[in-house]
Amino acid sequence: MTVYLDHAATTPLRREALEAMLPLLTDDFGNPSSVHSFGRRARAALDDARERLAAGISAQPREIVFTGGGTESINLALKGAAWAGKARGNRLVTSAVEHHAVLHALRHLEKFGFELVVVPVDRYGRLDPEQLDVAINDRTILVSLMMANNEVGTIQPLAEVIRRVRAHKGVVIHLDAVQAAPYMAIDTGDLDVDLLSLAAHKFEGPKGIGALFVRHGTIMLPQLHGGTQERYRRAGTENVAGAVGMTVAYELARAEQQVTAPRLAALRDRLRDAVLAVPNVELTGHPRKRLPGHLSVIARDAEGESVVQTLDLAGVAASTGSACTTGSTEPSHVLTALGYPDEEARGSLRLTLGRTITDDEIDQAARIVPQAIIRTREAAIALAVDPLGEQVGA
Ligand code: PLP
Numbered sequence: 001m002t003v004y005l006d007h008a009a010t011t012p013l014r015r016e017a018l019e020a021m022l023p024l025l026t027d028d029f030g031n032p033s034s035v036h037s038f039g040r041r042a043r044a045a046l047d048d049a050r051e052r053l054a055a056g057i058s059a060q061p062r063e064i065v066f067t068g069g070g071t072e073s074i075n076l077a078l079k080g081a082a083w084a085g086k087a088r089g090n091r092l093v094t095s096a097v098e099h100h101a102v103l104h105a106l107r108h109l110e111k112f113g114f115e116l117v118v119v120p121v122d123r124y125g126r127l128d129p130e131q132l133d134v135a136i137n138d139r140t141i142l143v144s145l146m147m148a149n150n151e152v153g154t155i156q157p158l159a160e161v162i163r164r165v166r167a168h169k170g171v172v173i174h175l176d177a178v179q180a181a182p183y184m185a186i187d188t189g190d191l192d193v194d195l196l197s198l199a200a201h202k203f204e205g206p207k208g209i210g211a212l213f214v215r216h217g218t219i220m221l222p223q224l225h226g227g228t229q230e231r232y233r234r235a236g237t238e239n240v241a242g243a244v245g246m247t248v249a250y251e252l253a254r255a256e257q258q259v260t261a262p263r264l265a266a267l268r269d270r271l272r273d274a275v276l277a278v279p280n281v282e283l284t285g286h287p288r289k290r291l292p293g294h295l296s297v298i299a300r301d302a303e304g305e306s307v308v309q310t311l312d313l314a315g316v317a318a319s320t321g322s323a324c325t326t327g328s329t330e331p332s333h334v335l336t337a338l339g340y341p342d343e344e345a346r347g348s349l350r351l352t353l354g355r356t357i358t359d360d361e362i363d364q365a366a367r368i369v370p371q372a373i374i375r376t377r378e379a380a381i382a383l384a385v386d387p388l389g390e391q392v393g394a
Pocket of ligand 1: 069101
């Protein structure tokens with residue numbers, strides 16, 4: 001059996017969520033906007049999901065907008081808040097290690113007269129609150145930050161960072177909580193942000209559904225126009241089964257966090273020790289302030305893509321970094337921002353654990369991963385040697 005170690009890319013749908021979704025995909029298939037009993041049943045299920053998801057993040061039901069996933073939540077938040085704030089200013093601020101959903105949405109806005117300032121991070125991927133402070137001027141209308149990074153697992157020093165941003169009046173704060181949500185409490189009572197993005201498939205919910213928290217009073221222009229759904233903020237027939245599956249998965253993830261997080265951290269540390277025992281392998285991201293199931297390394301002289309392919313054949317599913325940039329020849333923008341030269345960034349490997357992982361699977365991975373790195377290096381050396389055994393160019 002292949003050990004799945006790519007939970008940062010996506011997770012399996014958990015059974016409780018699937019079971020809660022099934023009636024909405026079969027007998028109770030109605031459109032929540034329909035007046036008849038089918039519609040009313042769908043509406044009741046959607047209202048219930050909204051109330052429960054809101055309660056799970058200490059929000060009010062009307063502050064939840066169901067979307068088509070993390071990317072859509074982020075695009076709605078950033079474009080919606082930027083356009084709504086255009087009369088007040090045009091500066092948008094973010095960090096260099098954001099997901100492409102954030103960076104590319106903001107780069108798109110630059111074409112329309114917005115000014116983007118990208119704040120650097122340290123060697124671990126952490127923002128310096130002072131540098132962020134300097135980037136914000138009186139034309140700044142929006143700051144977008146992430147709770148935890150998808151490629152290197154680093155958790156941002158949020159309380160301090162948010163406090164600094166809040167000192168500037170009139171700045172809307174968006175938080176990308178997509179990777180953090182399975183393992184960290186999301187409490188909009190404590191987190192002083194205006195917009196917050198979630199994606200269900202990162203915490204064993206279904207794909208194709210996400211949510212955007214929009215704090216009451218935050219002005220955000222819709223980006224999808226059509227019907228009146230989601231209080232005019234996101235037109236289109238709602239994904240009722242998805243909303244229900246997302247809510248059930250979130251409630252369970254939140255209830256289990258206290259147990260899941262330390263268990264995964266301990267398993268991750270076991271795997272980390274085995275992988276770091278290989279010569280010339282270095283941990284990327286913060287050594288302690290990182291997501292519990294997240295391990296990311298750079299193995300020098302072992303191309304990440306080749307290691308992932310070797311691992312796949314050997315029974316471990318891993319990735320080089322963000323699933324969205326896999327296959328691209330560009331080095332990861334995150335590792336570049338952390339200061340790694342292209343040559344080193346190419347040796348990146350990400351192993352991410354999830355709730356369902358077992359001790360035996362980690363033991364299996366702890367045997368296979370080091371061998372795969374060593375074998376990839378040997379294969380690279382063999383390729384550089386001619387049939388007579390002489391080094392090319394020697
Ligand atoms: N933000 C972060 C931090 C992510 O890790 C991801 C997905 O990997 C996204 C946003 C985008 O989410 P989705 O691919 O579900 O739209």
